[in-house]
Each structure stands twice: as structure tokens, then as C-alpha cells.
Amino acid sequence: MxxxxxxxxxxxxxxxxxxxxxxxxxxxxxxxxxxxxxxxxxxxxxxxxxxxxxxxxxxxxxxxxxxxxxxxxxxxxxxxxxxxxxxxxxxxxxxxxxxxxxxxxxxxxxxWERGTLESLVLVSASGAAPERLSVCSLGGSPPTPADGIEAEIVMVKSFEELEGLGERARGKAVFFNRPMDPVRPSLFQAYGGAVDQRSRGSAAAAKAGALCAIVRSMTLALDDHPHTGAMRYEKDACVPTVAISTLGAERLATLLSRGETPRVKLDLDCRWYExxxxxxxxxxxxxxxxxxxxxxxxxxxxxxxxxxxxxxxxxxxxxxxxxxxxxxxxxxxxxxxxxxxxxxxxxxxxxxxxxxxxxxxxxxxxxxxxxxxxxxxxxxxxxxxxxxxxxxxxxxxxxxxxxxxxxxxxxxxxxxxxxxxxxxxxxxxxxxxxxxxxxxxxxxxxxxxxxxxxxxxxxxxxxxxxxxxxxxxxxxxxxxxxxxxxxxxxx
Amino acid sequence: MxxxxxxxxxxxxxxxxxxxxxxxxxxxxxxxxxxxxxxxxxxxxxxxxxxxxxxxxxxxxxxxxxxxxxxxxxxxxxxxxxxxxxxxxxxxxxxxxxxxxxxxxxxxxxxWERGTLESLVLVSASGAAPERLSVCSLGGSPPTPADGIEAEIVMVKSFEELEGLGERARGKAVFFNRPMDPVRPSLFQAYGGAVDQRSRGSAAAAKAGALCAIVRSMTLALDDHPHTGAMRYEKDACVPTVAISTLGAERLATLLSRGETPRVKLDLDCRWYExxxxxxxxxxxxxxxxxxxxxxxxxxxxxxxxxxxxxxxxxxxxxxxxxxxxxxxxxxxxxxxxxxxxxxxxxxxxxxxxxxxxxxxxxxxxxxxxxxxxxxxxxxxxxxxxxxxxxxxxxxxxxxxxxxxxxxxxxxxxxxxxxxxxxxxxxxxxxxxxxxxxxxxxxxxxxxxxxxxxxxxxxxxxxxxxxxxxxxxxxxxxxxxxxxxxxxxxx
Structure with missing residues (x-):
């Protein structure tokens, strides 16, 4: 006016x-x-x-x-x-x-659709009961083969650390576990400082010869809800990738800190359409x-x-x-x-x-x-x-x-x-x-x-x-x- | 340092x-x-x-x-x-x-203790089923007599309105129903503009010759939870007083707007100790x-x-x-x-x-x-x-x-x-x-x-x-x- x-x-x-x-x-x-x-x-x-x-x-x-x-x-x-x-x-x-x-x-x-199957199970060589962890496919992830992927977990907190692993990442499930930084006053900043793992983790894992990738959810809350989000998808240059709940991430990190070598079985039937x-x-x-x-x-x-x-x-x-x-x-x-x-x-x-x-x-x-x-x-x-x-x-x-x-x-x-x-x-x-x-x-x-x-x-x-x-x-x-x-x- | x-x-x-x-x-x-x-x-x-x-x-x-x-x-x-x-x-x-x-x-x-009995029931002369509304005693309220109080509701939005009722408030249940003002930018201000009903309503109702008082809860949320809080208590100068949930307050207001004359039965066993x-x-x-x-x-x-x-x-x-x-x-x-x-x-x-x-x-x-x-x-x-x-x-x-x-x-x-x-x-x-x-x-x-x-x-x-x-x-x-x-x- x-x-x-x-x-x-x-x-x-x-x-x-x-x-x-x-x-x-x-x-x-x-x-x-x-x-x-x-x-x-x-x-x-x-x-x-x-x-x-x-x-x-x-x-x-x-x-x-x-x-x-x-x-x-x-x-x-x-x-x-x-x-x-x-x-x-x-x-x-x-x-x-x-x-x-x-x-x-x-x-x-x-x-892209999530499908109906998204399962990550800790499998044990020692005969312990399988343990299901809360995950969800990242948006854009390719599916696993019909019989799934089984691999040993290797944990990293940065792409540099992944590169440093060289051949030790080959055939593994790469677990990106760098939390959002709680010291950043704005959590938008904290998110911006961690979300590269979600957007680029799949491609980086593929490049390293890994079979799949698991990314710690982008949240400071400690709970059992996985948080999805987009990952950069390029055909044949990505591996099946999930977000894991922060409690699930802590569980994996705890096992690794004890010197165990957790293996996981991953099954996803998400897929791309026209x-x-x-x-x-x-x-x-x-x-x-x-x-x-x-x-x-x-x-x-x-x-x-x-x-x-x-x-x-x-x-x-x-x-x-x-x-x-x-x-x-x-x-x-x-x-x-x-x-x-x-x-x-x-x-x-x-x-x-x-x-x-x-x-x-x-x-x-x-x-x-x-x-x-x-x-x-x-x-x-x-x-x-x-x-x-x-x-x-x-x-x-x-x-x-x-x-x-x-x-x-x-x-x-x-x-x-x-x-x-x-x-x-x-x-x-x-x-x-x-x-x-x-x-x-x-x-x-x-x-x-x-x-x-x-x-x-x-x-x-x-x-x-x-x-x-x-x-x-x-x-x-x-x-x-x-x-x-x-x-x-x-x- | x-x-x-x-x-x-x-x-x-x-x-x-x-x-x-x-x-x-x-x-x-x-x-x-x-x-x-x-x-x-x-x-x-x-x-x-x-x-x-x-x-x-x-x-x-x-x-x-x-x-x-x-x-x-x-x-x-x-x-x-x-x-x-x-x-x-x-x-x-x-x-x-x-x-x-x-x-x-x-x-x-x-x-002061709340006791175990706090009940407000809409009673109907026409034989409709009694309807219980969510209330809680205000902190400091005296109890009702052992057989409760039954009274017709009279609704006001200010102390001036109550005073204007004169003898028409005598023997009634005064219902203070002025909501917090949502237009106030800070809800602390909105609370400050409404809470006089809770702090002074009981004494004002007593002065008007009412039998009890019912105060709309101090919240903008529309739900069925009553909100307590202190009322100014003076022996023999207050009536039994409850807060009613905002949904309960809306219920009473709706009945009154239809020209009905709702009656309530109030029972409280809260009391003061040394x-x-x-x-x-x-x-x-x-x-x-x-x-x-x-x-x-x-x-x-x-x-x-x-x-x-x-x-x-x-x-x-x-x-x-x-x-x-x-x-x-x-x-x-x-x-x-x-x-x-x-x-x-x-x-x-x-x-x-x-x-x-x-x-x-x-x-x-x-x-x-x-x-x-x-x-x-x-x-x-x-x-x-x-x-x-x-x-x-x-x-x-x-x-x-x-x-x-x-x-x-x-x-x-x-x-x-x-x-x-x-x-x-x-x-x-x-x-x-x-x-x-x-x-x-x-x-x-x-x-x-x-x-x-x-x-x-x-x-x-x-x-x-x-x-x-x-x-x-x-x-x-x-x-x-x-x-x-x-x-x-x-x-």
C-alpha cells in the first residue's frame, strides 16, 4: 500500500x-x-x-x-x-x-523408492544371536544383491582416514562415524560440518573398494531413529548405503573399541525408476x-x-x-x-x-x-x-x-x-x-x-x-x- | 581471573x-x-x-x-x-x-496439600448423564464441605464484570474465562495479563457471595490438562477454587452461549496444615x-x-x-x-x-x-x-x-x-x-x-x-x- x-x-x-x-x-x-x-x-x-x-x-x-x-x-x-x-x-x-x-x-x-527391505544385522562368527540395528537406506542408494552383502566393519571419521586405509577398506563395510560437533553454536553449522559423510560417503566407499557404507545419522540426539537424506548417486560408482541410528553407531563403535571385528549383513531393495x-x-x-x-x-x-x-x-x-x-x-x-x-x-x-x-x-x-x-x-x-x-x-x-x-x-x-x-x-x-x-x-x-x-x-x-x-x-x-x-x- | x-x-x-x-x-x-x-x-x-x-x-x-x-x-x-x-x-x-x-x-x-479428591461434574436437571470436566484445585484453596458444593455457573471475564453482577453472583459458581491474549508477543506478558483471575478470583468470588470459583487454565494450548498455581488465601475470605482445562472452559462457554444454565457439583479435599x-x-x-x-x-x-x-x-x-x-x-x-x-x-x-x-x-x-x-x-x-x-x-x-x-x-x-x-x-x-x-x-x-x-x-x-x-x-x-x-x- x-x-x-x-x-x-x-x-x-x-x-x-x-x-x-x-x-x-x-x-x-x-x-x-x-x-x-x-x-x-x-x-x-x-x-x-x-x-x-x-x-x-x-x-x-x-x-x-x-x-x-x-x-x-x-x-x-x-x-x-x-x-x-x-x-x-x-x-x-x-x-x-x-x-x-x-x-x-x-x-x-x-x-527413487525405498522399497520394503532395509535390514542391517550384526552377525557373529562366535555363534552369538544376530542383532538387528536401526538403519534406513540413504536416498539414492542402490540396492544390495538379492542375497545381501556381508562384510566386516571398518570405522572412519573422515575421508582422509578412509584413504589412509588403502587396501584395508576393500571388501569391507565402511562405517562413517564422525558426529556433528556439539560445540558449534548453530546446529545448522554442525550439520554442515558432518553431512559430507552422508552425501559423499557412498562414492568414497565405492572408490576404496568397499562393499557398502554405513553413515552415522546427522543428529546430536542419542536415540534409535535413523535419519535419511540424499547421497550423490552415480551409476556404478556408489555402493549400497544406509544411515544408522546414533545408538546403533555407538553400539558399533563400542564393539570396535573392545577390539572385536563386527561383521554385518546388509539387505536393501530400494531402487531407481525412470x-x-x-x-x-x-x-x-x-x-x-x-x-x-x-x-x-x-x-x-x-x-x-x-x-x-x-x-x-x-x-x-x-x-x-x-x-x-x-x-x-x-x-x-x-x-x-x-x-x-x-x-x-x-x-x-x-x-x-x-x-x-x-x-x-x-x-x-x-x-x-x-x-x-x-x-x-x-x-x-x-x-x-x-x-x-x-x-x-x-x-x-x-x-x-x-x-x-x-x-x-x-x-x-x-x-x-x-x-x-x-x-x-x-x-x-x-x-x-x-x-x-x-x-x-x-x-x-x-x-x-x-x-x-x-x-x-x-x-x-x-x-x-x-x-x-x-x-x-x-x-x-x-x-x-x-x-x-x-x-x-x-x- | x-x-x-x-x-x-x-x-x-x-x-x-x-x-x-x-x-x-x-x-x-x-x-x-x-x-x-x-x-x-x-x-x-x-x-x-x-x-x-x-x-x-x-x-x-x-x-x-x-x-x-x-x-x-x-x-x-x-x-x-x-x-x-x-x-x-x-x-x-x-x-x-x-x-x-x-x-x-x-x-x-x-x-498445603491437594488431597485425593478433586472433581467437577456437570449435573443436569434434564436427566442427561453427568459429565466430568478436568479440573485441579488451585494451590491454597480451601476444601468443599464433605458433601460438596452444587451451584449454577455464572461466567465472567473480569472482576468488573463480576462486580456488575451484584446479587446475581450470590450462591453461584463463578467461572473466570478470560483467555491469555495470544496477540501479546511474549507469552510471559500474556500470562501477566490473565493471571489475576487465578490469584484473586477466589477472594473476589467470596466477596460476591459465590459458593466456589472456576478459573480457566493459564495457557494458550487447547487441551484437557488443568494448570494449577497459587491463589491468595485468606481464611474465611476465599471459596473453594479450581483451575479448569481450556477444553473444559470451552465446554462450559459453549453451553452458556446456547442459553443453557449449567450446574456443577464440586468436591475438593485439599487442605492447609501447620x-x-x-x-x-x-x-x-x-x-x-x-x-x-x-x-x-x-x-x-x-x-x-x-x-x-x-x-x-x-x-x-x-x-x-x-x-x-x-x-x-x-x-x-x-x-x-x-x-x-x-x-x-x-x-x-x-x-x-x-x-x-x-x-x-x-x-x-x-x-x-x-x-x-x-x-x-x-x-x-x-x-x-x-x-x-x-x-x-x-x-x-x-x-x-x-x-x-x-x-x-x-x-x-x-x-x-x-x-x-x-x-x-x-x-x-x-x-x-x-x-x-x-x-x-x-x-x-x-x-x-x-x-x-x-x-x-x-x-x-x-x-x-x-x-x-x-x-x-x-x-x-x-x-x-x-x-x-x-x-x-x-x-
Whole structure:
């Protein structure tokens, strides 16, 4: 909504005074030449946030939408029936919200299925009873031969250690057992420091001549739930690979520490299928002044198949939908078009995101902002943005207003999210919503990512913060500047 | 630990540069005359926090202590056997941590017990089957007569509304049904805006001539768990009073909205006993330079009797103990004495806190700081302090260092916590640890305040932040100034 002249002036007074600390509060390197008036149009007039918060917190809808998604499409890995059901749900939900230009944008997606057999059993030469450990196939793993694989365990904590084993890894089951580092303040960082074992372990084990690989689950929780996730698959260059629960990993490590030489029997019947047709789901609230300019907000609709994918990324999907519902319900008309997108195939291919980029390549410069929520539905902490300088300061000024709702920083990052990554490659200003991380990896990619693990208010606070950010950016008098394109990555 | 001269200089360089934003980041009105050198001694030398964080996050002990407390003394309302067991546990734990001057400081506490009968049944004149609703006695409620109370429900949302009823409240069951306001960003505020119904509802109902009172539970969660809590009890000036679950409250409200006139039968056998002897539990790490000066840290050991009191306030107790363990384990010798206190009777009398004040009144000026944790064991958000100006800035500078662990602000408040309140009345600088609030009132004072509702890492991050704050304050070259005494409150 345009600022009425009298409001605009008041708004400027409000904003210019605290400008110096608006910038510094959020630890931003704002150039001294930043002139106060340029921030005048950076936030909607005062009172707008209060109205939005009242609707968001009195009549929250994100959790109810999430419950519906989890019930309608609990298992929605790309190519599955669940994914198809989720697409239908997304379209129907957007129509029910009264969005415009609701459509399915096609993309072809990889199709891998877990099958029905995933078993890892400790076998003993000494006649002790076989002992089954909790594992799940990593997404993309090839199956074992029909009669399984039997091999002795060899444990490593790094690829260097594996290489150092040389021929001693040949014919073995390589057990990657480097835990996430609990000393890292953010568990997203801790995850980033350990997940190479999951993504590259299979190929590294294959290269070393091993028969299979076992990867410690990416969580600090000590329990018996294995956590799946994508591994890089190349035909004939990977071995059958599973994630093992952290308790299972501790069990193996204990046996090895006692000098035993545990052997395991692994049976997996997961497999790859032909690529399958699927869709991103898209809807809009048209801008009243610059309808051709797009503020994009989204989460990814696909999810791992061990759970209903409530946090990852049902939460992001319903938060993006709730952004639209809130603005629609309030009857707000943004200056630019708000577009919601439910991406397909973030988990194992990113074909929805790359497909969107390719489909819209000629109009990519009309994308003035893209916000992603894909770190769980926990209490808000901040936003990451690929913008810098004065543009980052403009976002930070919005973040500052959201401080009572939990937003404590807006920081720069060159990697704000997987699904907006392809847009970042083309210079689109992108941002990621960052919630509290302590509980996320307890449930991430496991059977524990249930509806019950999401807290309705935490989820809704995130949606509220996202809605205010998106609406504010859609209202900017001058759009954010293009960003330095990220290097193209392999998808 | 004293700063070595070369470190002191480096530390000053580090601190003086960002001084302006250290102050503003945390929204503090720092006087322009604040001179940078005065902040030199405000934080331990660089690297200290990293060492503390490594021990805290690699070898966390807070959750294990909490599990033990919940197992040993699950129900520990003042005067109960559970409270006595908790005192013994606290003393034993402090001794096992190698603390000095471990002792029990006696206080007399109120003794109220829930009994075994608490029943609220909807009775129907029309012959419909009786319907039992989930209620629990409020702490301090008198019992009903042996044959119970039967009365018609009259619903109000405020004391003004009750007064307006005049004689129409006489002989009735007054149902206080004003929910917590979900629009308040912090649920601590929302709680503060509704809890008068619980604390004063019974007396107000008695004054209006009602027979009993029913108070909607203090939570936004819609479920069937009633939440207890203290009510102000005066003999012959209160009526039997229960909290009703939010679903039960909705049930009553629905009946009333249909024009029905629901009647209830209430039976309670809770009762008051003579005051009982109990204790605060205290232990120390003696200061090496100013052992007579005290930095106090604590939580309260008593808890409501519907659960194990994991968040309220087992969490605060074990965080305070973990502060001591961390510093002891690292072999750090603070300049001043660190004293841990597990307060008794926060929930229904505050006798531990007022007793401590009275016992130590002559040495109260030697208390240079008192930190309380009593808002649950969730992820850290900030600290509140009763200091102002430059002293608040010194605390904020420490808080700024804790930003990676979740501390986002250090703000001024004149009411930082119940147990430090009596010290505040005597001018002691006090602070409260503030965690994320979204989930707290789901469990607060109900059967849901279980060990499982506490997240080990969130709990430990709080202990880490508290430990760094306490150690830093114990190291100050100049202690914090005395604060304006809070007005004495009735305890």
C-alpha cells in the first residue's frame, strides 16, 4: 500500500532518528554515506505490523494447513503418489485462499523408492544371536544383491582416514562415524560440518573398494531413529548405503573399541525408476502498481518418506501459504505481485527450483525478491539475505520491527537456501528464514518429523515475520538491487 | 581471573571499538559520557568463553542432573516429603560437585496439600448423564464441605464484570474465562495479563457471595490438562477454587452461549496444615580476592505437585548447579565468591527468598549480583536486569558475547524474578534469565511439565550463558552499583 503523504512524513521521522542503530543493531556494515531518506519507503506505515500480528495470532491458520497436508500427503518424496497428492493439495489450497493465477508448472523429477527391505544385522562368527540395528537406506542408494552383502566393519571419521586405509577398506563395510560437533553454536553449522559423510560417503566407499557404507545419522540426539537424506548417486560408482541410528553407531563403535571385528549383513531393495513428471505449485496476489514485478515466497512440497515431513518442509509450505492468506484476509493490495511457490524435489534433485529458473529465465529480472523457509517451523531467530550494504540495511530495518516476534538479526549469507539457489545464480535478491535450531536435527529426515513436533505458535510467528517481510519488500518504492550472481552449481 | 596486562590491553582494543554499538545493539540508553576504559574489566579475557562453551557443550550435565532431581523428588511442593527429598538431593549434589560451605539454611514454609479428591461434574436437571470436566484445585484453596458444593455457573471475564453482577453472583459458581491474549508477543506478558483471575478470583468470588470459583487454565494450548498455581488465601475470605482445562472452559462457554444454565457439583479435599520446617540449599566457590563479596545464582527447588516440575523450576536449579560445575571443572578461580542457592517455597509463599534476605540482611551489601532462572529451560533469548545506565551496559557487553548462544538482549526491568525480589528491595543488582516463551505455558504448573518437555541442548545453552554472565560479574574490577530499591511487597 502506498504511504499517504502525511503518513509518509511521520514514518520518516520515525525511521530517521534510529537509523544509526537500526543498522548497527543487526551488525551490518552500513556505509556512512547511507542517507536517511532512502529508508523512508522501507517499511509500511506504522500500525501495519500490529494489524498483521493481530490477525496472525488471533486467527492462526498455518498449523491447521500443516495438519491437513500431513494427513493428505504424509509421504511425498518426488515421483511418489504422496508427492502427486501434495501437488493437488497445494493447488486446491491456493484456490481456496482466493489466489490468482493458480497453476501447476511442470518439471521432471528423479524417482527413487525405498522399497520394503532395509535390514542391517550384526552377525557373529562366535555363534552369538544376530542383532538387528536401526538403519534406513540413504536416498539414492542402490540396492544390495538379492542375497545381501556381508562384510566386516571398518570405522572412519573422515575421508582422509578412509584413504589412509588403502587396501584395508576393500571388501569391507565402511562405517562413517564422525558426529556433528556439539560445540558449534548453530546446529545448522554442525550439520554442515558432518553431512559430507552422508552425501559423499557412498562414492568414497565405492572408490576404496568397499562393499557398502554405513553413515552415522546427522543428529546430536542419542536415540534409535535413523535419519535419511540424499547421497550423490552415480551409476556404478556408489555402493549400497544406509544411515544408522546414533545408538546403533555407538553400539558399533563400542564393539570396535573392545577390539572385536563386527561383521554385518546388509539387505536393501530400494531402487531407481525412470524420471517422473511432477510440478511446482504457484499462485499469486497481483500487484496493483507493478504487477509484473514479483516477490516470491516458498517452501518445498516434497519430503523424505520416513515421516509426514512436518518440519521439513511442510512448515515452510504452510508458512508461505499463510503469508498469502494473511495479506488476502486483510485485503491488503501490495504494490508488486506476491507469488507463492511450493517447490518440488528439493530433497533429491532440486529439479523444481532449476526448472523454475529455466522456465522463467527471460523474466528473471522481474523477480525482485525470493524468500525461502526450509529450516523447520521453530521459533523465529532471523533472516539471512544475499544482499549487502544499503539493501541489507533496508531488510534489517524491517527485521528490527519484527524483534518482538523473535527476529534478532538479518545477516548476509551467500547461501540462503537450496530452492532459491538457482535464482541467486541469476542475481535475484534472496533470503532465508532462520528459526531456532536446537531441536531441528532431532527430527530432521527421520520418523520423528511429525506434526506433533511442530509448535503451532512457533510456526505461526514464523509466518507472521515472513508475511511482514514479503509485504514490506513488495511495497518498496525502489526495489532491492540485483546481487552478485552465485557461481552455478551442479544440480 | 585477573586480566594479564597484555591481555587487558588487547581486550580493551577489542571492546572500545564496538562500544557504541554494544550499547545500542541492546537498545540501552547509554549516556554519551560513558568512557570506553571503564568497560575494560567487564568481560574475562578473550578465549574464556570458548573454553567454557567447549566444556558446556561437549560434556553437558544439566539435563542429567534434572533427570535425577525429577526421579528423586518428583513432587516437591513446600512442606511435602518430595520437598524434603529435593533438599537432600540439592545438598548431596553440591557436595558431589566439590562446592564449599554447603549448607541448609532453615525457613518455615506454608504447607498445603491437594488431597485425593478433586472433581467437577456437570449435573443436569434434564436427566442427561453427568459429565466430568478436568479440573485441579488451585494451590491454597480451601476444601468443599464433605458433601460438596452444587451451584449454577455464572461466567465472567473480569472482576468488573463480576462486580456488575451484584446479587446475581450470590450462591453461584463463578467461572473466570478470560483467555491469555495470544496477540501479546511474549507469552510471559500474556500470562501477566490473565493471571489475576487465578490469584484473586477466589477472594473476589467470596466477596460476591459465590459458593466456589472456576478459573480457566493459564495457557494458550487447547487441551484437557488443568494448570494449577497459587491463589491468595485468606481464611474465611476465599471459596473453594479450581483451575479448569481450556477444553473444559470451552465446554462450559459453549453451553452458556446456547442459553443453557449449567450446574456443577464440586468436591475438593485439599487442605492447609501447620507451617513446616524447610530449607534453602546453599553452596559456594570461594572468591580468591574478595571472598566476602557474593555473586548469587539460583532457581527454586519447590514445584507444583501435578508433575515433576522439570521446567518450573527444576531447570533453573540444575542450570544454577551447572554454572558451579562448569567453573569448578575448569578450575577457574573467580575474584569474588560464587554462591548457588536452591530457593524453597517460590510457588506459594516465597519464604525461602524472604528468609534468605532476613538471615543475610546485615551482609546484604556484600551481594554484588543475584541471578535467577525461573522461566523454563527453553532456548536462551536474553537477560533482564534491574540495573540501569552504565551498569546495564556492562551486562549488555557480556550479553553481546553470548549472542551466538542465543542471547539477543539485556534489557532493564524492575521485576526480574520472584526469588530475587526481596534482594531487589534492598538494592541488590539482580537479573533474570529469559528463554524462549512459546512452549512454556503449555506445560507450566500442569502434569505436562515433564522431563521429556525439556530439551537437553536448550537447557544447557541457558546454563552456559548463565555461567559466563556470573563468572564475568564475579570478575568485575568494580562491582555493579546498588540499584534503586524496589518497593517492599507483601510476602
Amino acid at each position: 502506498l504511504l499517504a503523504p502525511h503518513l509518509r512524513e511521520r514514518s520518516m521521522q520515525f525511521l530517521t532518528a534510529p537509523l544509526s542503530w537500526l543498522c548497527t543493531v543487526l551488525l551490518l556494515p552500513i556505509p556512512a554515506t547511507q542517507s536517511p531518506p532512502s529508508l523512508a519507503a522501507q517499511v509500511p506505515e506504522r500500525g501495519k505490523l500490529e494489524v498483521l500480528a493481530k490477525e496472525a495470532l488471533e486467527n492462526p491458520r498455518a498449523y491447521a494447513m500443516l495438519a491437513e497436508l500431513c494427513a493428505v500427503a504424509p509421504k511425498r518424496l518426488s515421483g511418489s503418489k504422496g508427492a502427486a497428492a501434495a501437488v493437488q493439495w497445494g493447488q486446491k489450497t491456493m484456490l481456496s485462499l482466493g489466489l490468482e493465477n493458480v497453476r501447476l508448472e511442470p518439471c521432471m523429477v528423479p524417482h 524420471d517422473a513428471p511432477s510440478f511446482n505449485v504457484v499462485g499469486e496476489i497481483l500487484g496493483h502498481e507493478k504487477p509484473e514485478e514479483i516477490v516470491l515466497v516458498g517452501g518445498h512440497l516434497d519430503a523424505w518418506d520416513l515421516s509426514v515431513g512436518a518440519h521439513d518442509d511442510g512448515a515452510g509450505c504452510v508458512q508461505a501459504l499463510e503469508v498469502m492468506r494473511l495479506i488476502k484476509t486483510l485485503g491488503w493490495k501490495p504494490r508488486r505481485t506476491l507469488r507463492v511457490i511450493l517447490w518440488m524435489n528439493e530433497e533429491n534433485g532440486l529439479r523444481g527450483a532449476t526448472g523454475y529458473r529455466d522456465t522463467h529465465r527471460e523474466k528473471i529480472d522481474r523477480h525482485v525478491f525470493a524468500l525461502e523457509s526450509d529450516r523447520g517451523g521453530f521459533a523465529p531467530r532471523g533472516f539471512e539475505s544475499n544482499s549487502t550494504g544499503a539493501d541489507l540495511a533496508r531488510l534489517a530495518a524491517i527485521g528490527e520491527q519484527l524483534r518482538p516476534y523473535g527476529i534478532q538479526y538479518v545477516s548476509h549469507s551467500t547461501g540462503v537456501g537450496a530452492d532459491v539457489g538457482p535464482l541467486h545464480e541469476l542475481g535475484v535478491p534472496c533470503a532465508g528464514f532462520i528459526p531456532e535450531s536446537a531441536r531441528y536435527f532431532d527430527v530432521h529426515h527421520s520418523a520423528l518429523d511429525t506434526l506433533e513436533s511442530v509448535h503451532p505458535r512457533e510456526l505461526q510467528l514464523g509466518a507472521l515475520c515472513m508475511a511482514y517481510l514479503c509485504f514490506s519488500v513488495a511495497e518498496f518504492a525502489e526495489p532491492l538491487g540485483r546481487v552478485t550472481p552465485a557461481p552455478a552449481t551442479q544440480h | 585477573l586480566l594479564a596486562p597484555h591481555l587487558r590491553e588487547r581486550s580493551m582494543q577489542f571492546l572500545t571499538a564496538p562500544l557504541s554499538w554494544l550499547c545500542t545493539v541492546l537498545l540501552l540508553p547509554i549516556p554519551a559520557t560513558q568512557s570506553p576504559p571503564s568497560l575494560a574489566a567487564q568481560v574475562p579475557e578473550r578465549g574464556k568463553l570458548e573454553v567454557l562453551a567447549k566444556e558446556a557443550l561437549e560434556n553437558p550435565r544439566a539435563y542429567a542432573m534434572l533427570a535425577e532431581l525429577c526421579a528423586v523428588a518428583p513432587k516437591r511442593l513446600s512442606g511435602s516429603k518430595g520437598a524434603a527429598a529435593a533438599v537432600q538431593w540439592g545438598q548431596k549434589t553440591m557436595l558431589s560437585l566439590g562446592l564449599e560451605n554447603v549448607r541448609l539454611e532453615p525457613c518455615m514454609v506454608p504447607h 507451617d513446616a520446617p524447610s530449607f534453602n540449599v546453599v553452596g559456594e566457590i570461594l572468591g580468591h580476592e574478595k571472598p566476602e563479596e557474593i555473586v548469587l545464582v539460583g532457581g527454586h527447588l519447590d514445584a507444583w505437585d501435578l508433575s515433576v516440575g522439570a521446567h518450573d523450576d527444576g531447570a533453573g536449579c540444575v542450570q544454577a548447579l551447572e554454572v558451579m560445575r562448569l567453573i569448578k571443572t575448569l578450575g577457574w578461580k573467580p575474584r569474588r565468591t560464587l554462591r548457588v542457592i536452591l530457593w524453597m517455597n517460590e510457588e506459594n509463599g516465597l519464604r525461602g527468598a524472604t528468609g534468605y534476605r532476613d538471615t543475610h540482611r546485615e551482609k546484604i551489601d556484600r551481594h554484588v549480583f543475584a541471578l535467577e532462572s525461573d522461566r523454563g529451560g527453553f532456548a536462551p533469548r536474553g537477560f533482564e536486569s534491574n540495573s540501569t545506565g552504565a551498569d546495564l551496559a556492562r551486562l549488555a557487553a557480556i550479553g553481546e558475547q553470548l549472542r551466538p548462544y542465543g542471547i539477543q538482549y539485556v534489557s532493564h526491568s524492575t521485576g526480574v524474578g520472584a526469588d530475587v525480589g526481596p534482594l531487589h528491595e534492598l538494592g541488590v543488582p539482580c537479573a533474570g534469565f529469559i528463554p524462549e516463551s512459546a512452549r512454556y505455558f503449555d506445560v507450566h504448573h500442569s502434569a505436562l511439565d515433564t522431563l521429556e518437555s525439556v530439551h537437553p541442548r536448550e537447557l544447557q545453552l541457558g546454563a552456559l550463558c548463565m555461567a559466563y554472565l556470573c563468572f564475568s560479574v564475579a570478575e568485575f574490577a568494580e562491582p555493579l552499583g546498588r540499584v534503586t530499591p524496589a518497593p517492599a511487597t507483601q510476602h
